[in-house]
Amino acid sequence: MSWLADAAVLFRREALRYRRDRAYWIGQIVFPLAVVGIIGFGLNDVITLPTGAEYVGHLATGMLVLVVGSGAVGGGFSLIEDRETGFLRALLVAPVSRAGIVLGKLAARLLASLVLVAVLVLLLSLFTPLRVESLGAVLVSVTGVTAVFVALGVSLASRLRRLESFRLFAALVTVPLYLFSGILYPVSTLPAPMRALAYANPLSYGVDLFRYGFLGVHELPLAVSSAALCGLSVLATGLAVVVFDRSARG
Amino acid sequence: MSSDTAAIEVRGLVKRFGRVEALRGLDLRVPQGVCFGMLGPNGAGKTTSVGILTTLLRPDAGEARLLGRDVVADRSRVRRDVGVVFQESTLDPELTPREHLDLYGRLYRLPERRRRVDAMLDLVGLGDRADECVRGLSGGLKRRLEIARGLLHAPRVLFLDEPTLGLDVAARAAVWRHLRALRDAGDTTLFLTTHSMEEADSLCEEIAIIDGGRRVAGGAPEALKAALGGDVVRLWLERAEGAGERLRQAEGVRAVAVDAGEGGCELRVTVADGPRRLVQLIEAARPFGVREVAMQRPTLEHVFLHHTGHAFEPEAEAR
Numbered sequence: 001m002s003w004l005a006d007a008a009v010l011f012r013r014e015a016l017r018y019r020r021d022r023a024y025w026i027g028q029i030v031f032p033l034a035v036v037g038i039i040g041f042g043l044n045d046v047i048t049l050p051t052g053a054e055y056v057g058h059l060a061t062g063m064l065v066l067v068v069g070s071g072a073v074g075g076g077f078s079l080i081e082d083r084e085t086g087f088l089r090a091l092l093v094a095p096v097s098r099a100g101i102v103l104g105k106l107a108a109r110l111l112a113s114l115v116l117v118a119v120l121v122l123l124l125s126l127f128t129p130l131r132v133e134s135l136g137a138v139l140v141s142v143t144g145v146t147a148v149f150v151a152l153g154v155s156l157a158s159r160l161r162r163l164e165s166f167r168l169f170a171a172l173v174t175v176p177l178y179l180f181s182g183i184l185y186p187v188s189t190l191p192a193p194m195r196a197l198a199y200a201n202p203l204s205y206g207v208d209l210f211r212y213g214f215l216g217v218h219e220l221p222l223a224v225s226s227a228a229l230c231g232l233s234v235l236a237t238g239l240a241v242v243v244f245d246r247s248a249r250g
Numbered sequence: 251m252s253s254d255t256a257a258i259e260v261r262g263l264v265k266r267f268g269r270v271e272a273l274r275g276l277d278l279r280v281p282q283g284v285c286f287g288m289l290g291p292n293g294a295g296k297t298t299s300v301g302i303l304t305t306l307l308r309p310d311a312g313e314a315r316l317l318g319r320d321v322v323a324d325r326s327r328v329r330r331d332v333g334v335v336f337q338e339s340t341l342d343p344e345l346t347p348r349e350h351l352d353l354y355g356r357l358y359r360l361p362e363r364r365r366r367v368d369a370m371l372d373l374v375g376l377g378d379r380a381d382e383c384v385r386g387l388s389g390g391l392k393r394r395l396e397i398a399r400g401l402l403h404a405p406r407v408l409f410l411d412e413p414t415l416g417l418d419v420a421a422r423a424a425v426w427r428h429l430r431a432l433r434d435a436g437d438t439t440l441f442l443t444t445h446s447m448e449e450a451d452s453l454c455e456e457i458a459i460i461d462g463g464r465r466v467a468g469g470a471p472e473a474l475k476a477a478l479g480g481d482v483v484r485l486w487l488e489r490a491e492g493a494g495e496r497l498r499q500a501e502g503v504r505a506v507a508v509d510a511g512e513g514g515c516e517l518r519v520t521v522a523d524g525p526r527r528l529v530q531l532i533e534a535a536r537p538f539g540v541r542e543v544a545m546q547r548p549t550l551e552h553v554f555l556h557h558t559g560h561a562f563e564p565e566a567e568a569r
Contacts, residue, residue, distance in 0.1 A: 009356040009357050010353075012356075013342070016344075016349060020344055021344075082342075085341065085343060086336065086339050089336060091357075092306060093305065093306060094329060094357050095330050095357070095358065249308060
């Protein structure tokens with residue numbers, strides 16, 4: 001189980017970095033508050049949702065998914081940074097398991113996601129109907145979405161050498177995922193072909209679980225969402241470890 | 251493992267990057283406990299060799315063993331035995347020196363980690379800057395932290411890839427001082443790559459000169475220089491007649507070239523152990539009216555030129 005011990009050591013390092021990254025925290029907290037405060041209240045009385053929830057709450061949960069997801073893709077971004085500073089090279093010469101490196105990043109990002117969600121929910125609950133309705137659903141959804149997006153980021157970062165390419169590809173992959181996941185509008189009211197796309201999108205299940213966790217409403221069967229998200233997290237993380245391991249061989 | 255197992259044994263190593271052949275059948279043998287220098291111009295294959303020996307790169311052909319273990323098949327074990335100080339920085343600018351060493355101490359599962367980290371910080375003189383972010387440290391201090399990181403787990407073989415590249419004179423002297431202390435302690439085999447002749451000459455007990463991905467010569471720096479025939483003493487004399495014959499009979503003289511001109515001549519005397527015989531040569535030349543004397547000791551630059559037939563890249567030296 002040396003990979004687990006390696007992951008724990010690298011988790012410490014990533015956590016230290018996150019703690020010091022003030023820009024990350026300010027950006028990730030101010031952005032969703034601004035979107036929900038301005039757009040959410042602007043549209044709240046215009047849009048009626050089939051779930052019966054207020055639109056501002058719907059948008060707030062969507063923004064939570066967005067910050068958790070985009071933050072997690074940043075886990076891959078940090079791998080490119082590690083390569084550029086040379087840090088990764090020294091790490092690869094040490095007797096460290098490659099899985100440990102990926103899992104250390106994942107674990108630290110998960111902690112950052114949970115702290116971020118806790119702070120945001122506390123602030124959002126002051127002016128939106130957001131509450132923790134189901135802690136289980138919150139934990140599963142935050143963990144699942146973080147894992148999938150860290151894995152995506154790590155896989156991209158393992159294949160791409162340049163920062164610019166990473167940004168471009170990450171946007172290319174994540175923007176459609178967000179658009180067809182119901183973060184802005186409910187999936188069930190979409191026209192049939194778009195709805196099919198949304199159901200094929202793993203993020204939709206994460207979004208639905210977020211919504212159940214914070215608003216108590218959902219559009220998809222909870223068991224299906226949980227199973228889909230958990231299965232995908234494990235699969236994506238495994239794949240990321242393999243892709244990273246390959247890229248680390250000269 | 252017996253002590254006559256070589257620290258490094260390389261046979262016929264080949265590495266290609268696309269169409270470029272970085273190593274073309276490299277052979278090396280480095281005994282344990284020495285300070286070994288790999289000397290060559292930029293692009294000779296030094297960094298590639300270190301990459302393969304430290305398990306970061308896989309060779310396309312040939313074999314490399316570290317303390318008897320294959321660097322590809324047995325790479326996990328090899329990683330425990332090597333420390334590396336890379337040419338470029340490998341530090342996380344957001345972490346402090348102490349955090350760096352602590353991290354690696356944990357990864358290597360070192361016993362008494364804290365004490366060891368403190369000792370390393372003191373050894374490289376970073377004790378009072380240990381808790382500042384690396385971002386704010388000077389190039390020399392960063393390099394010392396890299397060396398501390400490479401040494402932290404007491405590796406049996408420490409690789410240093412161009413350890414003083416880009417450092418100012420004072421920082422370079424500090425790094426050399428550390429390396430000399432390490433070399434004289436004798437527990438660690440040092441493998442140094444450098445394109446600085448001076449560095450190879452002043453630090454290494456044994457060197458290999460590589461050029462174009464192959465080893466072209468090797469041995470102790472003194473022996474390599476001595477093999478060129480000795481020192482060259484140049485004498486400018488007032489009269490040429492008989493001077494050549496007279497000096498050829500002097501002790502230790504191997505060759506004399508006479509270049510006679512109007513109103514005098516220049517003699518180029520190749521002699522073993524020049525500094526000791528200089529006085530005696532001047533005495534022998536005195537009857538011919540000595541005007542000027544100069545002595546040149548062969549440098550590794552001459553050795554390189556002798557073995558490769560071309561000069562060391564001047565632009566690389568100037569950088």
